[in-house]
Amino acid sequence: MEIPYTVKPRPDTGLYNAKVGIWLFLASEVMLFGAFFSSYILLRVGALDGFWPDVPTAWPHGLLNIPIGTFNTAVLIISSVTVVMAWVALKQGNFKKFQRFMTVTIACALGFLCIKSYEYNEKFTHYVIRLKDGSAVTGHLDIDGHSPRFWTLATVTEKKMASVKVHVDVPNQFRYPVGMKRPEAHHEGGEHAEHAAREIKTSDITFLQAFVPATGTFFAIYFTMTFLHGLHVLGGAIVLAYFTYCSKKMWETDPERLTNRIEVGGLFWHFVDLVWIFLFPVVYLL
């Protein structure tokens, strides 16, 4: 006996096996990301009142680059359209057209990951520095024209540096939610000095860390969720690439099976897109 309904749908359910499987898998994925979103809510509700970075455990706002995030959202949405077009092309029996649309999809996926890596790198070179007087600044280190990653106060003291040069962010470049009062600019230069360079004595610094997961719960959940989403994008892109470029033979012998594979892969791809549609407003905008 062969396993039935691997390609043709079962009459009473109207579905072939893989389609049931992928919907169940997506249900578990909903629970996975649902747990992360719930954790996000709980951590954020539990964060202290006040403004980050002045209050270390307050929730930061506006640290992420919204134009880039919006662009990345558009990239993923385009890929979701093209993955459907690719499936339609297969339904029409046009393998070449399928491969073209799928190539666009995979290119979008890789583009998304490249942009995300750029954003990560941007965070790893961005620092929060707390001073003995209780104030805190954020900005990029300037070490002989370089902007190093992952430094901590220990790195600075190990290198026996008397002071570090910092391109300080203008504090109100961060947006704050409606109704929240913006903090006063508390360093010289004020609002007009874009990224004022400032020498900070090592002896004045109590804490220095890049925007890495350990810096705060916002960073922790931001990196964990976007990294996990990135893994889904990468995994999806690899599978779709396999379906696209190693499927010529299956197209000739069993085209319906290939079409099903693309449908199932497309469902997963839409899900990955959908997660981002939630993730983008939650971490970038709110």
Next chain:
Amino acid sequence: MHTATTHASDHGHAHGGAHDHHEPGFWSKYIFSTDHKMIGIQYGITSLVFLFFGFLLMLAMRQQLAYPGKALPIVGQFLAKTLGDDMAKDGVMQADLYNSFGAMHGTIMVFLAIVPLAFGAFGNYVTPLQIGAPDMAFPRLNMASFHLYFLGGVVMLASFFIPGGAAKSGWTSYSPLATLADRDHIINGQTMWLIGMVLLITSSLLGAVNFITTIIQLRAKGLTWMRLPFFVWAQFVTGFLLLLAFPPLEAAGVMQLVDNVLKTSFFLPTGLVTSGGQVPVSGGGSPLLWQHLFWFLAHPEVYVLILPAMGIVSEIIANNTRKPLWGYKSMVYAALGIGFLAFIVWAHHMYLTGMGTKISTFFQTTTMMISIPSVIILTALFISLWGGSIRFNTPMLFALAFLPMFGIGGLTGLPLGFNASDIYLHDSYYVIGHFHYVVAPGTIFGLFAGVYFWYPKATGRYMSEILGKIHFAGSLLCMNLIFAPMFVQGLKGMSRRMYDGGATYFGGGLGADPGILQLNKVITHSAILLGLFQLPFIFNFFWSLWAGKKVESDNPWQATTLDWQTPTPPPHGNFASEPVVYRGPYEYSVPGASKDFIQQGQPG
């Protein structure tokens, strides 16, 4: 591996007469098998080995509880040599070793022994046979699922031998304890535990997707939902529990892993201070978050443990009373009810965490509600016995013992479910007695019953009845001698966390009741005896492969369901011809019929 999978995909048979049913080699037959029966057996053997290993960990702990500070007999010197002085100086179990054995006993028993045995082994072997399917819907996914499980087990075992030893923060791994234990080692026991768990969870998820798809899609012609054997229903609900409850633990596991490795603060509160001073983390996290995410899985997990056992017991009771199950439909709806309610009772494990009385009251209410469907199933099984001419073979004895044992386990849970009485009882030996009654003489007896019941189908030979009955009687007696005294100890206020068995507490003149400590010895000796009573089973299991009585037919128990309509043992593809189902699952003793059972696939 490829030879085994290609016939599923090569529908076209473009290459003419060359048929592909040649004998697979050792690797593709035993290691990379995609046949659900072989995978079921792989799961069965591996999980039985883990079951025994988890039991041995517990024996070492029991020895320490009964004779605190004395060197462990037999294994003491070996542990001292392999694990070092920190763990077992001069063969004496140290606190760290006790904690790590405790954490690993729980982890191994739940995630590596019972779930894989109940769901992986029985689910894999029996479900496709009972629904008349040639295999699972996704055979290669099935293989991947077993391999991930095996890998998870290897990671868990390896963690005993790394610096600092295995995870030692309980099978619940509460933060901040779990996050801060052995923090100076980057790869510590807890990290290994989390990696192992992620592998095991992924394995369960693949399994759950596969099982549910198989049951929805591959049911034989005529096998409508209300003609499914109750065992299949139990597996179906279990599949949904695993599918939907495990991902939040996976999320929690990932977050705790990030907490351990990248030093984040998902579960670490602001201003956390230990004996080493303030912990250098950002803070802002929530220990309660871990507990919510953990118990969101771990309570449904209880039903993952019990439902398959209920399924097995139902099959065996119907078969050996020669009567239909009483209230089959109510049992099905009760199982579905359990499946739904299981998701909204988790926080009854957290009454004393400062969660708040309103939330406690909500979870107390749902907890009382979920006892109703469990009682429905148990009552239906009890009534099923009424007026039957019962055959007392070994599987039936285990199935019969399951009923009162699970009953005791369930009923003793009620005082824990009420948050007022839980204030007194929580964290005491009463809790241990309660859930072990559910899982050990409950679930494990159900699983033993299943092993004795389906062994003739898998091997073509019966297991020895005499050895089986010795195994049964000894196990039943010892299980009760182990777990019943724990209720007494718990009611007397003995904490479950003391590694000297309460000697410092009760021995120091603080309400000293030497009887309570004497019970530790009773329990330990009974546990050793229980171990000895498993030897007949182990011997029987292997000896019967060669010397067991051969079955007279493909249906040695005169059962009705489709699994007994296959050749013995079932070949690749299971059925000689496509089975068609004409009737319900339990047509025993139908008035006017020529025999006392009518198989589901029998027309007319």
